[in-house]
Amino acid sequence: MAKNSGFYTGKQGLAFKSKERCFPTGLKLLDLSFGKFDPVTGIPGLPQATVIEAFGPNASLKSALWENLAANIHRMGKKYRVLALLAEEPQFLRFEQAGMDIDRIDCWTYYNPNDPTNISSSEEGMDMAIEAISDPENNYALVVIDSLKALTTGDQAFAKAGDLKGLAEVDPLAARARLINKFFSRFAVCNKSRAILFCTNQKTDKIGPSYLTGGNFKTETSGGREKEHWAEVRINCNSTIPDATDKVEKGLYENKIYDVIKPIYYLEKNKLGFPFRKVMAEFCLKEKRFKNEVNCLSAAEYLGIITRSGTSNWNIKGVNQKGREAAENYLKDNPKIQDEIWKEIYPRHIELFGTAKAKSAKEDIEK
Numbered sequence: 001m002a003k004n005s006g007f008y009t010g011k012q013g014l015a016f017k018s019k020e021r022c023f024p025t026g027l028k029l030l031d032l033s034f035g036k037f038d039p040v041t042g043i044p045g046l047p048q049a050t051v052i053e054a055f056g057p058n059a060s061l062k063s064a065l066w067e068n069l070a071a072n073i074h075r076m077g078k079k080y081r082v083l084a085l086l087a088e089e090p091q092f093l094r095f096e097q098a099g100m101d102i103d104r105i106d107c108w109t110y111y112n113p114n115d116p117t118n119i120s121s122s123e124e125g126m127d128m129a130i131e132a133i134s135d136p137e138n139n140y141a142l143v144v145i146d147s148l149k150a151l152t153t154g155d156q157a158f159a160k161a162g163d164l165k166g167l168a169e170v171d172p173l174a175a176r177a178r179l180i181n182k183f184f185s186r187f188a189v190c191n192k193s194r195a196i197l198f199c200t201n202q203k204t205d206k207i208g209p210s211y212l213t214g215g216n217f218k219t220e221t222s223g224g225r226e227k228e229h230w231a232e233v234r235i236n237c238n239s240t241i242p243d244a245t246d247k248v249e250k251g252l253y254e255n256k257i258y259d260v261i262k263p264i265y266y267l268e269k270n271k272l273g274f275p276f277r278k279v280m281a282e283f284c285l286k287e288k289r290f291k292n293e294v295n296c297l298s299a300a301e302y303l304g305i306i307t308r309s310g311t312s313n314w315n316i317k318g319v320n321q322k323g324r325e326a327a328e329n330y331l332k333d334n335p336k337i338q339d340e341i342w343k344e345i346y347p348r349h350i351e352l353f354g355t356a357k358a359k360s361a362k363e364d365i366e367k
Helices: 008-016 029-036 061-074 092-097 123-131 172-190 290-304 324-333 335-353 358-364
Strands: 051-053 079-088 103-106 115-119 141-145 157-158 197-200 233-240 248-249 252-254 260-270 278-280 307-309 313-316 319-322
Touching: 029 260, 029 278, 029 335, 061 079, 061 092, 061 141, 061 197, 061 233, 079 123, 103 123, 123 141, 123 172, 157 197, 197 248, 290 324, 290 335, 313 324, 319 324, 324 335
Parallel strands: 051 197, 051 233, 079 103, 079 141, 141 197
Antiparallel strands: 233 260, 248 252, 260 278, 307 313, 313 319
């Protein structure tokens, strides 16, 4: 068989994939669900060239996932860059607070900040993204589309250069579906950088019978069903706010500011490891991070790594803490101890909940 024919043996494929980096999302229990471990650090994460679609309602922490993923990518190597196609103003201050190196994130939006009157369609931005990942020397480790719901085509926006089209001239659902599917297919064959593609999306409104919306409204998202086949991981995102009730007392309106949101991530599709897993977590808005100490305490207690006597006495590696909040704060303030506990959790979690794929990944790490 010709050397560059594109075919390879299973042994060659395993050897290649075992050398690829895996980047953590920042939510350790979610990373464990992927069943893949980084060959350098030994921690779980998303392998290179993975396609992810995270969808859900507003404030379900879809963007928080890719922002923490981007920050971890920047921490794992100074050469890695991030390319983000955004439907909103780039929030560079928020990116910096999340831990990103803003000198290594390139953002595209509908206008050029150097010339705000220069408006372009999403199609142009996606063409530039394809060109960027086609050159491995650009070192793009992550490409983000936030979000698929807001994409516009050149035909949808312009009749000809500079002339805006009427709103009724183009079917936005069909135009968006064609644009998304075209991009996904081109991304697959042009991704020489082996970049992760992370897309956010919203559930679409069902407007009459159409091949674009289909009958399964619960999981249908913008772009039609075709693009769902490209994604290796599809995450259904939801969130809850503790005591999310504003009060009216003595005629005064009291505005409550919540610092913690509790996201719920359900893996509707996962070709990497664990299918149909639900991960519940806590996200600190002020610190822009997932509170892994909460999941660490629960998982370690369940697996017998940490013991609890009574209802509130915790024994963490020989150190006693009274109350769950005190135990969580101890893990937060002692990241090395928390990392040691997570390293004990990984193999036991895989042994208890793992699939064949995840177990083989564990064996590779032990070797």
